[in-house]
Amino acid sequence: MRCPRCQFENIPGQDRCLRCGSILDVKNAVIDIHPPRMPPWKGPMRMVLRWLRLQRTIPEAVPRPRVPDFLKIMSEHALFGCILSIIPGLAHYVDGRFREVRWFVLVWFLSLTAGIFIYGSNPGLLLLGLAVGIHSWIAYNYAFSKELNEPSEKIRTLIVMLFVLGIIYTGIRNTVFRGFVFGYADMTIPYQNIKAGDLLLARRGLTQAAKLNRGDIVLAPVAGDIYGGYGHQGQALRQGPIMASEIVGLTGEQVEIVNSSFVVDGKTLDAKKYPVPEWLRGNNIGPISVPDASFFVSTVYNVNGHGVVLNAGLVGQACMVRSYDIEAKAVIRWFPLARRGFLKEGE
Amino acid sequence: MRRFSRLEFGDKGDGGAAKPAPDGEEMRNAEYFQKQALRYQLAGDFELALRNYSRSLEKNSVFYPGWVGQVLMLIELGEYKEAAVWVDKALEMFPEHPELLAAKAVACARDGRMEKAIVYSDNSIAKDNVTSAVWLARAEVLLNRKSNIAQNCISKALSIAGEDGAMVKLQAGRLLNQKGDYAAALQYLRTASDELPKSALVWYELGFAQARLGRPEAAISFEQALKFHPTWPPAEEALRKFENRGFFTRLFGR
Numbered sequence: 001m002r003c004p005r006c007q008f009e010n011i012p013g014q015d016r017c018l019r020c021g022s023i024l025d026v027k028n029a030v031i032d033i034h035p036p037r038m039p040p041w042k043g044p045m046r047m048v049l050r051w052l053r054l055q056r057t058i059p060e061a062v063p064r065p066r067v068p069d070f071l072k073i074m075s076e077h078a079l080f081g082c083i084l085s086i087i088p089g090l091a092h093y094v095d096g097r098f099r100e101v102r103w104f105v106l107v108w109f110l111s112l113t114a115g116i117f118i119y120g121s122n123p124g125l126l127l128l129g130l131a132v133g134i135h136s137w138i139a140y141n142y143a144f145s146k147e148l149n150e151p152s153e154k155i156r157t158l159i160v161m162l163f164v165l166g167i168i169y170t171g172i173r174n175t176v177f178r179g180f181v182f183g184y185a186d187m188t189i190p191y192q193n194i195k196a197g198d199l200l201l202a203r204r205g206l207t208q209a210a211k212l213n214r215g216d217i218v219l220a221p222v223a224g225d226i227y228g229g230y231g232h233q234g235q236a237l238r239q240g241p242i243m244a245s246e247i248v249g250l251t252g253e254q255v256e257i258v259n260s261s262f263v264v265d266g267k268t269l270d271a272k273k274y275p276v277p278e279w280l281r282g283n284n285i286g287p288i289s290v291p292d293a294s295f296f297v298s299t300v301y302n303v304n305g306h307g308v309v310l311n312a313g314l315v316g317q318a319c320m321v322r323s324y325d326i327e328a329k330a331v332i333r334w335f336p337l338a339r340r341g342f343l344k345e346g347e
Numbered sequence: 348m349r350r351f352s353r354l355e356f357g358d359k360g361d362g363g364a365a366k367p368a369p370d371g372e373e374m375r376n377a378e379y380f381q382k383q384a385l386r387y388q389l390a391g392d393f394e395l396a397l398r399n400y401s402r403s404l405e406k407n408s409v410f411y412p413g414w415v416g417q418v419l420m421l422i423e424l425g426e427y428k429e430a431a432v433w434v435d436k437a438l439e440m441f442p443e444h445p446e447l448l449a450a451k452a453v454a455c456a457r458d459g460r461m462e463k464a465i466v467y468s469d470n471s472i473a474k475d476n477v478t479s480a481v482w483l484a485r486a487e488v489l490l491n492r493k494s495n496i497a498q499n500c501i502s503k504a505l506s507i508a509g510e511d512g513a514m515v516k517l518q519a520g521r522l523l524n525q526k527g528d529y530a531a532a533l534q535y536l537r538t539a540s541d542e543l544p545k546s547a548l549v550w551y552e553l554g555f556a557q558a559r560l561g562r563p564e565a566a567i568s569f570e571q572a573l574k575f576h577p578t579w580p581p582a583e584e585a586l587r588k589f590e591n592r593g594f595f596t597r598l599f600g601r
Contacts, residue, residue, distance in 0.1 A: 005442035023439050031440070033404035035397070035417050035433045038426040046428070053459030
C-alpha cells in the first residue's frame with residue numbers, strides 16, 4: 001500500500017506508513033476525534049512558565065542604540081566585548097541585545113547595592129559574591145559562548161572571568177573603600193547601645209587626625225588567646241585578630257580593676273560606660289601604668305584555659321595597645337540595621 | 348432529481364453538501380455542526396464551538412474544517428499544549444497542510460515557544476495554496492517578535508480572503524487588540540461589525556478597542572455584544588469596568 005504522504009510502498013495490512021507514520025487508509029482507520037483537555041489546575045502553572053519563556057523572546061528587529069563607532073567595533077570582537085562587560089550589560093546594550101540580560105543586570109545591581117549596604121557582614125559578603133558571579137556570567141554570555149564549543153573550555157573561561165572580576169572588585173574595595181574597615185563588637189556596652197555581635201563601621205583616618213579619647217571604640221590587633229601556662233610565664237602573647245576594643249586608660253594614667261569596675265588615677269569609672277569584661281571580673285588587679293604612645297583597652301579574651309594566673313603583668317600585656325597598631329576608630333553601628341546609628345564621642 | 352440520487356451505497360462519510368431532510372429540516376451532518384460551531388465561535392462561546400466541531404468529526408472523521416476548528420478552539424481556550432498535540436494528530440491525516448502548520452505556529456507562539464513558532468510558520472508559508480489563516484498566523488508570530496512587517500502579512504491575508512473577508516478582519520482585529528495596537532484593530536473591527544452585525548464577539552472586540560482608546564461608543568458596543576449573547580461574562584465585566592472607570596480615565600480618555 002502506497003503512503004499518500006511520502007509515497008513509500010508499505011507492506012499490505014499496515015495501518016500506518018513505516019517511513020513517516022501517516023495513516024494509510026484514512027477512511028477505514030479508527031480515529032479518536034475528541035481532543036485532549038487541560039486540567040484546570042495546570043492553568044496557573046503553565047501561565048507562569050509561559051511568562052518566563054516570553055521573557056527570553058528576542059525581538060527580531062531591535063534598533064541598535066546610538067553609540068560611538070569604536071564601541072560598536074569593539075563589541076563585535078569577543079575579547080573587547082568582554083572588556084566592555086566590565087560595566088555589566090554594556091556590550092549587550094551596544095550590540096542591541098540588552099534584553100537578553102536585563103534581569104541579570106537588575107539582580108546584579110540589587111545584590112551589589114544590598115551587599116555594599118551591609119558590607120562587612122556575612123550576608124553582605126555573600127551578596128557581593130553573588131554580584132561578582134552574575135557579572136562574570138553576563139560577560140561570559142556575551143563574549144565567549146559563541147566562540148567556545150567544548151564544555152571544558154567554557155568552564156575554564158568562566159573560572160578565569162571569576163578570577164579577573166574578583167581582582168577588579170577587590171581593587172575597587174581597596175581604592176574606593178580604603179578608608180573604611182569593619183569589625184564585630186565582642187562585648188556589650190550599654191552606653192553606646194552596642195551589643196556583642198554588632199558590626200561596627202570604622203574609619204582609618206580618624207586615628208591620626210583626631211586624638212583618641214577615653215570611651216572611644218577602636219579596632220586594634222589585641223593579644224591572642226590566653227591559655228594556662230603560656231601568658232603568665234613571662235613570654236609575649238601572640239598577636240591576635242583585630243577586635244573592637246574600648247579605650248579605658250590613656251598615656252601616663254594608672255589603671256586598676258577594683259570590685260568589677262575600672263579605676264583610673266583613683267577615680268572609679270561608670271560601669272555602664274566602661275564595662276569590665278567577663279574575664280576580668282571578680283579580680284582586683286593593678287595598678288597598671290600606661291606607657292607612652294599606648295592605650296589601655298577593654299576587650300574580650302578566651303580565658304577558659306586552666307592555670308591562668310591573672311596578675312597586673314599579664315593584664316597589662318593583654319590590654320595594652322600601641323597607638324600605631326590601632327587600625328581605625330569605630331563611628332557607626334552598621335549591622336544589625338535596627339540599632340544602626342552613630343557612636344557617641346569619647347570623653 | 349436524478350433517478351438514483353436517494354439510493355444508499357454504504358458511504359461512511361457525510362462530507363457532501365448539507366441536504367434537506369424529507370420533512371424540510373436541515374440534515375445534521377458534518378457541515379451542519381460546523382455551521383453551529385461557527386455560530387458559537389462568533390458568539391464568543393469557544394467551549395460550545397469546540398464541542399460542535401467534535402460532533403462534526405463524529406459525523407465525518409476526515410472532515411478537514413472540523414480538525415482545524417478543534418485546534419483553533421483549543422488555542423482560543425488557552426490550551427496551547429493540547430492544541431499542539433491535536434495538530435500533530437491532524438497532520439497525520441492531512442500531512443503538511445499549511446493551515447494546520449500555521450495553527451501549530453500560533454499555538455507555539457502563544458505558549459512562548461518562539462523558535463518553534465517561527466519554524467512552523469516558515470514551513471506553512473512555503474506550501475502551495477496558502478490561505479489567509481496562514482498569513483494571519485504569520486502576522487501573529489511576527490508581532491510577537493516585534494517585527495515591522497506583521498502589518499504586511501495582515502494586508503496579504505485580507506487580499507486573499509475572498510468570501511471569508513469578515514472573519515479575517517475579525518481575527519486581524521482580535522490579534523491587534525491582543526498586541527495592544529487598538530487604533531489599527533478598530534479599523535478592521537468596524538468593517539467586520541458591518542459585515543457580521545449579529546456577532547457578539549465582533550462587538551465585544553470592537554468595544555474592547557474603543558474602551559482602550561477612550562471612546563464613549565465602547566459602552567454601546569458592549570451592550571450590542573450582550574444583546575446577541577446575553578449574560579456573557581466577559582462582556583458584562585467589560586461593560587461594568589467601562590462604566591465604573593475612574594475620574595482621570597474619563598478625563599484623559601483612556
